[in-house]
Amino acid sequence: MADVASYAADDVDNLKATELRLGLPGTEEEKTTAALLPTPPSTPRGKKRDVISGAAEEEAAKTAPPAAKAQVVGWPPVRSYRKSCFQQQASSKSKPPPAPEESAAAGAAGALFVKVSMDGAPYLRKVDLKMYKGYRELREALEAMFLSCFVSSGAGAGANADAPAVNPSDFAVTYEDKDGDLMLVGDVPFDMFISTCKRLRIMKGSEARGLGSLKNN
Amino acid sequence: MGRGGSRAAPAAAMPPWHALPDEVWEHAFSFLPAASDRGAAAGACRSWLRAERRSRRRLSVANCYAASPQDAVERFPAVRAAEVKGKPHFADFGLVPPAWGAAAAPWVAAAADGWPLLEELSFKRMVVTDECLEMIAASFRNFQVLRLVSCEGFSTAGLAAIAAGCRNLRELDLQENEIEDCSIHWLSLFPESFTSLVTLNFSCLEGDVNINVLERLVTRCRNLKTLKLNNSIPLDKLASLLHKAPQIVELGTGRFSADYHPNLFEKLEAAFAGDGLAVSVSHLHKFHLNIETVNFQVMDLIEDHGLAVVASSCNKLQELRVFPSDPFDAAGQVSLTERGLVDVSASCPMLESVLYFCRRMTNEALIAIAKNRPNFTCFRLCIIEPHTPDYITHQPLDAGFSAIVESCKGLTRLSVSGLLTDHVFKSIGAHADRLEMLSIAFAGNSDLGLHYILSGCKSLKKLEIRDCPFGDKPLLANAAKLETMRSLWMSSCSLTLGACRQLARKMPRLSVEVMNDPERACPLDSLADETLIDKLYVYRTIAGPRSDTPACVQIV
Numbered sequence: 047m048a049d050v051a052s053y054a055a056d057d058v059d060n061l062k063a064t065e066l067r068l069g070l071p072g073t074e075e076e077k078t079t080a081a082l083l084p085t086p087p088s089t090p091r092g093k094k095r096d097v098i099s100g101a102a103e104e105e106a107a108k109t110a111p112p113a114a115k116a117q118v119v120g121w122p123p124v125r126s127y128r129k130s131c132f133q134q135q136a137s138s139k140s141k142p143p144p145a146p147e148e149s150a151a152a153g154a155a156g157a158l159f160v161k162v163s164m165d166g167a168p169y170l171r172k173v174d175l176k177m178y179k180g181y182r183e184l185r186e187a188l189e190a191m192f193l194s195c196f197v198s199s200g201a202g203a204g205a206n207a208d209a210p211a212v213n214p215s216d217f218a219v220t221y222e223d224k225d226g227d228l229m230l231v232g233d234v235p236f237d238m239f240i241s242t243c244k245r246l247r248i249m250k251g252s253e254a255r256g257l258g259s260l261k262n263n
Numbered sequence: 264m265g266r267g268g269s270r271a272a273p274a275a276a277m278p279p280w281h282a283l284p285d286e287v288w289e290h291a292f293s294f295l296p297a298a299s300d301r302g303a304a305a306g307a308c309r310s311w312l313r314a315e316r317r318s319r320r321r322l323s324v325a326n327c328y329a330a331s332p333q334d335a336v337e338r339f340p341a342v343r344a345a346e347v348k349g350k351p352h353f354a355d356f357g358l359v360p361p362a363w364g365a366a367a368a369p370w371v372a373a374a375a376d377g378w379p380l381l382e383e384l385s386f387k388r389m390v391v392t393d394e395c396l397e398m399i400a401a402s403f404r405n406f407q408v409l410r411l412v413s414c415e416g417f418s419t420a421g422l423a424a425i426a427a428g429c430r431n432l433r434e435l436d437l438q439e440n441e442i443e444d445c446s447i448h449w450l451s452l453f454p455e456s457f458t459s460l461v462t463l464n465f466s467c468l469e470g471d472v473n474i475n476v477l478e479r480l481v482t483r484c485r486n487l488k489t490l491k492l493n494n495s496i497p498l499d500k501l502a503s504l505l506h507k508a509p510q511i512v513e514l515g516t517g518r519f520s521a522d523y524h525p526n527l528f529e530k531l532e533a534a535f536a537g538d539g540l541a542v543s544v545s546h547l548h549k550f551h552l553n554i555e556t557v558n559f560q561v562m563d564l565i566e567d568h569g570l571a572v573v574a575s576s577c578n579k580l581q582e583l584r585v586f587p588s589d590p591f592d593a594a595g596q597v598s599l600t601e602r603g604l605v606d607v608s609a610s611c612p613m614l615e616s617v618l619y620f621c622r623r624m625t626n627e628a629l630i631a632i633a634k635n636r637p638n639f640t641c642f643r644l645c646i647i648e649p650h651t652p653d654y655i656t657h658q659p660l661d662a663g664f665s666a667i668v669e670s671c672k673g674l675t676r677l678s679v680s681g682l683l684t685d686h687v688f689k690s691i692g693a694h695a696d697r698l699e700m701l702s703i704a705f706a707g708n709s710d711l712g713l714h715y716i717l718s719g720c721k722s723l724k725k726l727e728i729r730d731c732p733f734g735d736k737p738l739l740a741n742a743a744k745l746e747t748m749r750s751l752w753m754s755s756c757s758l759t760l761g762a763c764r765q766l767a768r769k770m771p772r773l774s775v776e777v778m779n780d781p782e783r784a785c786p787l788d789s790l791a792d793e794t795l796i797d798k799l800y801v802y803r804t805i806a807g808p809r810s811d812t813p814a815c816v817q818i819v
Contacts, residue, residue, distance in 0.1 A: 117591055118649070118730075119357060119358065120353065120356035120357045120358045120729075121356070121649065121704070122587065122590045122620065122645055122647045123353075123355070123356045123645060123702075123704070124356070124586065124587065124590050124620075125355045125356070125413075125439065157596075159596060169568075169598075171566075171568070171598075172596065172598070191568075
């Protein structure tokens with residue numbers, strides 16, 4: 047046993063000899079591993095070190111789905127001043143900080159994001175249906191989101207003010223409801239629409255003309 | 264000439280240059296606005312030292328503990344504008360124990376005594392009490408500018424004292440302070456005869472403000488150029504307010520408002536068509552873009568697509584900040600990626616300052632950004648999840664950040680994030696010659712990383728590090744460097760108490776502060792050298808150890 051131990055010790059010494067040293071001339075051997083306080087991680091991927099966040103991790107594990115993680119103190123580096131902005135935005139008044147398990151479809155007071163696709167656009171967008179009071183506001187927001195991408199790309203400032211290269215009446219806004227059917231936006235009261243809408247699709251061209259136009263919705 | 268007698272004109276009605284009276288030098292130095300130039304001049308000889316310090320009008324104390332208020336007032340008796348900064352930057356993120364220090368009161372008291380002609384006072388990250396504000400209002404008869412940034416400790420009662428007492432106030436600029444609301448209608452305490460305001464910023468105020476009072480104030484201050492409101496003013500009342508005050512050139516609409524009015528900006532635009540009003544819209548989804556927009560702060564809800572629009576419209580953009588709307592959401596709903604930053608860097612030739620929160624990045628994007636914008640002076644990238652690598656190659660982001668420091672020769676401020684090894688610090692140390700402030704978190708793999716920084720980075724003034732595997736050796740090996748810097752912050756690294764003690768012994772002009780668990784005081788004397796410490800804050804000072812530390816902070 048003793049032999050093994052001393053052999054191992056030799057090995058460690060040899061390793062130390064090859065280590066890059068930065069100490070001042072004459073400094074002593076570096077620290078032993080004894081520590082009275084919690085140690086920080088020695089590798090970049092060290093686990094959360096604090097007693098505080100350790101406890102938080104346990105709690106989070108009990109109450110939240112596995113995806114939740116303990117928050118590191120002061121990270122990301124946003125001012126607590128700004129955090130109250132986020133809380134206002136992510137939930138309605140007087141709620142605690144957003145729960146980690148908040149999902150895309152959103153809880154009671156949270157957002158209601160749905161995907162919006164537009165024929166011909168290279169990527170999809172998402173809109174929060176709870177942000178709009180009615181169809182008109184939704185339509186305006188969609189116009190701003192999608193039509194401007196055709197008008198302003200490569201153009202200068204104030205492009206929205208110019209006559210758009212695309213005509214709004216060539217488009218129809220449709221949505222996919224809970225049953226998977228493609229419906230024209232605007233037939234049902236807005237609140238009902240919000241509760242059944244799963245995703246939005248802006249159709250263009252000949253397909254759309256039959257259904258009606260953006261302007262008339 | 265041959266004739267006797269001295270035909271030579273008197274050799275000098277003018278004394279030799281080194282005996283010129285002080286007033287001449289003071290006048291010469293008035294052409295040196297930069298404090299560093301004045302400091303250099305003062306170091307040349309005694310007469311220049313005397314002339315320079317007696318004529319110094321603007322003083323900036325970047326660390327309130329670097330010198331005592333009495334020192335400052337004695338040395339520079341003619342100061343008219345003073346700026347004092349307190350807590351370390353990481354105090355913004357809750358890393359500094361409460362009651363750490365940085366009280367403004369000693370500075371206000373010394374100024375009241377020694378600078379009765381003081382016109383401007385600016386505090387950043389300090390504790391400013393209502394008594395301080397009352398003293399300011401009472402002590403300086405020509406007080407004109409009060410700027411408080413990230414301060415705390417005061418309430419609307421203090422603001423009321425300023426409003427009532429400062430007859431010549433030109434600027435009241437409150438940025439990101441924590442202000443207690445005492446329900447005092449401080450705005451109404453500006454007397455009816457008061458008309459001198461040029462800048463009013465109370466965007467950080469939580470409470471309500473009487474819009475009629477505001478309207479009256481704003482209409483009678485005909486020189487008012489900048490008005491930044493809080494969110495107690497309903498956005499749709501803004502247009503009518505501004506109609507009454509056409510002299511306003513810059514308007515801030517305050518913090519994020521939960522109620523979103525898509526038609527708002529049409530109304531505002533109608534109110535100002537053609538006036539060149541620059542509307543600074545903080546934190547709103549939809550943005551009103553003015554081609555003159557120079558400074559743009561927004562949430563990541565703008566997404567890459569929105570930034571592409573910004574890129575194509577705002578070619579005078581100088582500063583961009585994109586904040587995370589939901590910083591603790593691991594999944595990340597919002598489609599803001601490296602693309603947005605690449606687009607803006609490609610299309611905005613005057614862009615020099617960026618603060619960007621996102622969830623993914625690639626070396627390729629950073630290299631492109633570096634190539635597009637060698638004129639960056641401030642580059643702060645925060646990839647929200649620590650240790651995130653290049654999401655395509657899964658490599659560390661060393662190459663990307665190296666490209667930034669190699670290309671941006673004028674870079675003075677840098678924050679790095681994502682997965683980073685010691686290599687990036689080698690590049691930074693070698694190339695970032697003008698870098699003054701560096702922020703590092705969750706990066707590096709050994710002591711070498713810190714050593715590269717401290718042995719390089721010729722202009723480094725502030726270094727702040729958290730959660731990195733840096734230990735005692737590079738700190739001690741580069742102790743002398745610390746005296747050339749303003750301050751060093753290291754938290755959750757691998758430093759021992761023994762190293763701190765050694766550093767303090769070796770460098771008497773540094774103040775070495777150690778902080779551990781704020782819940783309990785730590786009697787350091789009883790702890791062994793091997794003890795690992797939680798937080799270290801080191802700064803140079805001529806004032807000796809401060810006496811106002813709370814229990815959890817000890818000076819080694």
